[in-house]
Amino acid sequence: MSTDTASQRLTLVQAVRDGLYGELERDDDVLVMGEDVAENGGVFRATQGLHEAFGDDRVIDTPLSESGIVGSAIGMAAYGLRPVPEIQFMGFIPPAFDQLTSHAARLRNRSRGRYTCPMVVRAPYGGGIRAPELHSESKEMWFVHEPGLKVVVPSTPHDAKGLLASAIRDPDPVVFLEPKLIYRAFRESVPDERYTVPLGEAAVRREGADVTLITWGAMTRPAIEAAEAVADEVDVEVLDLRTLSPLDFETVRTSFEKTGRALVVQEAPRTGGLGSEIVATLQEESLLYQEAPIEQVAGFDTPFPLYALEDYYLPESDRIEDGIRAVATYEI
Amino acid sequence: MSIIQRGPDEQVQVLTDEGELRPDADAPELSDERLVEMYRTMKLARHFDERAVSLQRQGRMGTYPPMSGQEGAQVASAFALAEQDWIFPSYREHAAIYTRGWSLDQTLLYWMGHEGGNSPPPDTNVFTVTVPIATQIPHATGAAWAAKLRDTSEVMLCYFGDGATSEGDFHEGLNFAGVFDVPAVFFCNNNQWAISVPRERQTAASTLAQKATAYGFDGVQVDGMDPLAVYRVTKAAIEKARDPEEGETRPTMIEAVQYRFGAHTTADDPSVYRDEDEVQRWKEKDPIPRLETYLRGEGVVDDDAVEAIEADVREEVADAIETAEGVQRPAPEELFAHVYAEMPQRLEQQLAYLQRLRDRHGDDALLES
Ligand SMILES: Cc1ncc(C[n+]2csc(CCOP(=O)(O)OP(=O)(O)O)c2C)c(N)n1
Numbered sequence: 001m002s003t004d005t006a007s008q009r010l011t012l013v014q015a016v017r018d019g020l021y022g023e024l025e026r027d028d029d030v031l032v033m034g035e036d037v038a039e040n041g042g043v044f045r046a047t048q049g050l051h052e053a054f055g056d057d058r059v060i061d062t063p064l065s066e067s068g069i070v071g072s073a074i075g076m077a078a079y080g081l082r083p084v085p086e087i088q089f090m091g092f093i094p095p096a097f098d099q100l101t102s103h104a105a106r107l108r109n110r111s112r113g114r115y116t117c118p119m120v121v122r123a124p125y126g127g128g129i130r131a132p133e134l135h136s137e138s139k140e141m142w143f144v145h146e147p148g149l150k151v152v153v154p155s156t157p158h159d160a161k162g163l164l165a166s167a168i169r170d171p172d173p174v175v176f177l178e179p180k181l182i183y184r185a186f187r188e189s190v191p192d193e194r195y196t197v198p199l200g201e202a203a204v205r206r207e208g209a210d211v212t213l214i215t216w217g218a219m220t221r222p223a224i225e226a227a228e229a230v231a232d233e234v235d236v237e238v239l240d241l242r243t244l245s246p247l248d249f250e251t252v253r254t255s256f257e258k259t260g261r262a263l264v265v266q267e268a269p270r271t272g273g274l275g276s277e278i279v280a281t282l283q284e285e286s287l288l289y290q291e292a293p294i295e296q297v298a299g300f301d302t303p304f305p306l307y308a309l310e311d312y313y314l315p316e317s318d319r320i321e322d323g324i325r326a327v328a329t330y331e332i
Numbered sequence: 333m334s335i336i337q338r339g340p341d342e343q344v345q346v347l348t349d350e351g352e353l354r355p356d357a358d359a360p361e362l363s364d365e366r367l368v369e370m371y372r373t374m375k376l377a378r379h380f381d382e383r384a385v386s387l388q389r390q391g392r393m394g395t396y397p398p399m400s401g402q403e404g405a406q407v408a409s410a411f412a413l414a415e416q417d418w419i420f421p422s423y424r425e426h427a428a429i430y431t432r433g434w435s436l437d438q439t440l441l442y443w444m445g446h447e448g449g450n451s452p453p454p455d456t457n458v459f460t461v462t463v464p465i466a467t468q469i470p471h472a473t474g475a476a477w478a479a480k481l482r483d484t485s486e487v488m489l490c491y492f493g494d495g496a497t498s499e500g501d502f503h504e505g506l507n508f509a510g511v512f513d514v515p516a517v518f519f520c521n522n523n524q525w526a527i528s529v530p531r532e533r534q535t536a537a538s539t540l541a542q543k544a545t546a547y548g549f550d551g552v553q554v555d556g557m558d559p560l561a562v563y564r565v566t567k568a569a570i571e572k573a574r575d576p577e578e579g580e581t582r583p584t585m586i587e588a589v590q591y592r593f594g595a596h597t598t599a600d601d602p603s604v605y606r607d608e609d610e611v612q613r614w615k616e617k618d619p620i621p622r623l624e625t626y627l628r629g630e631g632v633v634d635d636d637a638v639e640a641i642e643a644d645v646r647e648e649v650a651d652a653i654e655t656a657e658g659v660q661r662p663a664p665e666e667l668f669a670h671v672y673a674e675m676p677q678r679l680e681q682q683l684a685y686l687q688r689l690r691d692r693h694g695d696d697a698l699l700e701s
Binding site for chain 2: 035036038039040041043061063064065066067068091092094095130131132133134135270271300301302303305306307308309310311312313316318319322
């Protein structure tokens with residue numbers, strides 16, 4: 001292979017670590033903080049080796065207190081640092097909810113631009129790893145619903161590194177949700193050097209002419225699998241949103257206006273999900289292109305179950321294929 | 333003066349590290365039968381723990397948080413409760429909830445990912461296993477407050493770890509308890525580590541017990557690997573909560589100083605953050621041989637009795653494993669059960685959709701992902 005730059009085949013969690021390393025190296029203001037992130041290297045090893053490389057003032061174990069972590073990160077960010085707090089699991093963000101929504105999201109607005117909050121709150125999220133209660137939630141809508149916060153979900157190692165770098169350099173607070181089901185599911189070539197992948201731009205993972213499938217995070221892989229499985233019957237275009245807020249609606253609309261048919265695949269509970277917002281906006285703005293009802297394949301409106309039942313909860317290829325066929329074969 | 337009214341750093345001990353009655357201490361008033369029962373429960377807990385870790389290793393169970401080293405604190409504190417009292421556990425109190433009536437197979441089922449494993453058996457005064465750190469503390473305060481408003485004689489005992497004392501819910505729960513003078517005992521299992529973060533990095537305060545002072549009630553440190561000391565201190569705290577003397581406050585915080593011998597959970601590798609030497613040092617205080625030495629010295633157990641207990645607990649644990657593993661995967665409808673008292677129409681529709689999916693694809697295909 002002839003490439004100018006060196007690269008390594010990394011898993012998503014290794015790419016996160018690589019991204020953090022690069023940003024810590026690039027900018028002295030960047031620091032990593034959270035529960036078990038220093039010597040232990042994070043419970044998923046996303047911060048492994050960073051403490052050794054950057055020391056006590058840059059990679060910091062905090063007391064067990066999410067509100068303390070995010071609240072003090074806000075103070076640091078306003079002061080001029082670039083904190084990257086880790087919350088151990090998305091299910092444990094709630095103690096920091098007030099800080100995130102009442103302050104991180106609003107500091108710029110409240111101070112009329114005088115104070116800002118450039119920080120990235122990272123958290124592993126989503127189900128499928130046979131974890132205990134409250135370790136599997138997909139609650140991205142808590143934050144998509146919050147003006148002032150950006151919400152990013154990578155689905156590949158390459159994107160994870162590049163999106164994380166963009167998030168850390170972004171002038172506004174970003175909630176960076178890492179789908180832990182695919183933390184180690186596959187490897188991808190990731191350049192050693194620093195690079196960014198822009199926030200707010202969806203990726204077309206598979207081009208297709210018949211149906212637009214919109215998804216993000218861990219659902220991207222089963223969505224592509226399903227698209228391949230039905231390839232003889234239907235030509236599916238798969239969009240990976242990557243940034244959930246602000247949403248790249250342009251890419252969604254362009255694809256939909258080409259295919260006239262769409263479905264959204266999300267792991268989160270269906271009611272009040274991002275899928276519903278996408279459907280509503282497509283109907284408002286592109287109704288005349290629409291050739292079939294837009295389907296949603298989503299998590300159920302139930303608590304995420306303990307792991308014996310989690311496979312029934314999570315959308316998988318069969319469900320997605322059903323959804324594709326329903327959309328593709330609908331005739332008015 | 334009660335055993336808990338002392339400086340928060342004057343640790344209560346009844347047994348020496350070797351398991352002898354300290355010359356300055358009184359043994360608790362416990363019948364030989366109760367003492368043997370306490371010892372047996374601790375042995376059972378240790379054996380259960382070893383088997384549970386190995387089940388996880390063999391892929392027969394999910395992530396599991398071991399409790400070895402902490403049996404004395406769990407069992408002796410639960411032994412100090414009266415019938416009507418309640419406990420509010422975290423996720424590590426397998427022995428405490430067993431003492432209060434949960435079966436071992438149910439605990440196994442919970443860690444095998446079955447919802448039924450977290451359904452409190454009828455007539456056991458145990459709140460649910462709580463995963464988010466410290467969140468159960470205000471619940472215990474609230475329940476104790478309600479018991480006071482209703483003028484019952486129930487006391488609420490709430491367990492949590494050293495790490496939990498850093499969460500806002502800890503402070504809010506204890507503050508309310510002080511303000512409303514509720515019959516609650518806050519039992520901190522200070523096992524020195526919150527995953528990889530040592531107790532010294534959790535707070536700049538020299539003890540956790542002293543935090544109670546700021547909320548206006550007693551905080552007491554006890555050797556958490558000395559079951560007799562734990563029993564005495566907890567008993568005194570429970571009695572004070574139920575029936576305070578003139579000038580006494582109802583709530584107490586107990587800091588039970590102990591050590592987690594094993595990993596934080598089966599997903600954790602403690603060799604990354606702590607020395608084996610440290611583990612070995614604490615093993616010298618192991619509550620089980622310590623109580624055994626005392627009981628042998630008092631002539632309460634001998635070789636035969638110990639052997640019989642060992643055989644007995646092996647059998648009880650083996651039976652529990654067999655029972656738990658014999659339970660079928662819960663029906664998928666369980667996903668939708670108990671979300672609301674009455675299932676909303678939208679959930680009924682989603683349940684019907686799941687049934688159609690199962691009919692169309694079969695369970696194997698749906699479970700494949
Ligand atoms: C609110 C919240 N944050 C983080 C976690 C992840 N977590 C689980 S256990 C644990 C450490 C708990 O330490 P401690 O309170 O000392 O109790 P121990 O586990 O040692 O019994 C952490 C950080 C959680 N369960 N809940």
